Amino acid sequence: MLDSFHDTRLIKRIDINFLGEDDSPLSTLSSSALKVIEHLEANREQFIEEWKNHNYIHEEDIYKDRAPENALAMYHLFVRSLTHTLSLQEIQKLADKVAHERAEANINIGDFVYNVNLGQSILIHFINRSGIDVKDLYSIIDVLNTTFNEFTYYAVKKYTELKEKDLQEKVLYINQSHKERLSLLGQMSSSFVHEFRNPLTSVMGFVKLLKSGKNEPMYLDIIEHELSQLNFRITQFLHTSKIEFVEKNKKDVILILLIDEILDFIYPSLLDGDIEIVTDFKYTKAVHASEDELKQVFINILLNSIDAVKLMSSPRKIYISCQKEEQTIKISLSNNGPAIPEHTLKTIFEPFYTTKELGTGIGLYVCKKIIEKHGGHIDCQSDATRTTFDIYLPIA
Structure with a gap:
């Protein structure tokens, strides 16, 4: 912010530099400027307060506390313009500072x-x-309009440049990410054939049983479950290929309700494996996220956990907890299945790494990308008693 003016020193400087000895137009204008400056300096706090009470500031503006500071800096520029000591570079400097703040705040220009x-x-x-003559009033206001118009022009120009650069970087990133995903798809296609074929084979088998007259209600439940699993795998496949912005489809999601919905979805697998679910939700508020993508993450990890605990004898348990840690939400998904070897833990989130005979190795990789896209991170710890996936998401 520009230094505040001391009234006496400012008046003396104006008097020495700009007040003529005769009654020339320059002398008249300088006297008027002096009078305006004295009046504005005497009412400066009132001006700032009135401006602050009537301006429009978005409540999510991260720089809203700087508004009075910027208003005072702009006021100083105008006063300097009246003393003929203001350079265009000073206007551009303040305009550049404010433009960067507006761009970072991501608020409508x-x-x-x-x-x-x-x-x-x-x-x-x-x-x-201020009481100056009408004939001098127009000259003062003309100086004011020129100063403010130049400031607005350079600020909007710089803001536009910054937003265009930001957009170009996003487009470049998305296009590059899309190319990488297409490359992944080529490698994924053959391994996904197995995961698509298994549920389809099961569905076709039970459909034949139904056609033969064996109308067991359980058959329909199994068919529905297998089709749901197939739909999940296809969604996972498509997620790797689509182009999207980070903020797309985000909303407030209640995690405990989302987990309940997922547990209903995988209930047949839990029942079949005689698996107990233990939940502990200490944080029950919403998180701002894509519901479908979070659902994909939790389903993927829970299905992996089911496969793991099935390798153990009873009791088979999966633990789900959610708690707040400072400005982060921590969701932990644990199971008492076999320990994951230490060398495997280092590569578990890399694409195409899998220990399953017919696995694709893409599930945890997609989970990691989704969580990182939400501004969080995911990690895994494993020992002889428990394997835990910890998901950290920022609080909105």
Whole structure:
């Protein structure tokens, strides 16, 4: 922020540099400028307060506390312009600073332009009450309009440049990510054939039984479950190929309700494996996320956990907990299946690494990418008693 002016020193400088000995237009204008500056300095706090009370600031603006500071800096630029000591570079410097703040805050630039125009109007209102002659008033206001218009022009210009650069970087990142995903798809196709074929074979078998007259209700439950599993695998496959922005389809998601829905979905697998679910939710508020993508993460890890505990004798248990740690939500998914070897833990989230005979090795890789896209991270610890996947998500 520009240094505040000391009234006496400022008046002396104006008097020495700009007040002529005769009654020339320059002398008249400088006297008027001096009078305006004295009036504005005497009412500076009132101007800032009035501007602050009437401007529009979005409640999510991360730089909203800097608004009074920027208003005062802009006021100082105008005062400097009246003393003929203001350079264009100083206007551009402040415009550049404010443009970076507006771009980082990701707030509509229209709000900024409105607030600048508001400050300009309030200053004109104060100048009109300074008592200077009408013939000099137009010259003072002309200086004011020029200063504010130049500031607005350079700020909006810089803001536009920053947003265009940001958009180009996002497009470049998305296109590059899309190319990598297409490359992954080529490698995934053959291994996914096995995962698609298994549930289809099961469905076809039970459909034949139904056609033969063996109308057991359990058959329909199994068919529904296998089709749901197939739909999940296809969704996982498509997730790797689609182009999307990070913020797409985000909303407030209640994790405990989402987990309950998922447990209903995988209930047949839990029942078949005689697996007990133990839950402990200390955090029950919402997280801002893509519900479908979080569902994909939890289902993937839980299905892996089911496969793991099936290798053990009873009791077979899966533990799900959720708690707050500072500004982070921690969701832990644990199971008492066999320990994952230490060398495997280092590569467990890499694409195409799998210990399953017909696995694709893409599930945990997709989980990791989804969580990172949400601004979080995921890790895994494993020993002889328990294997735990910890998911950390930022609190919205």
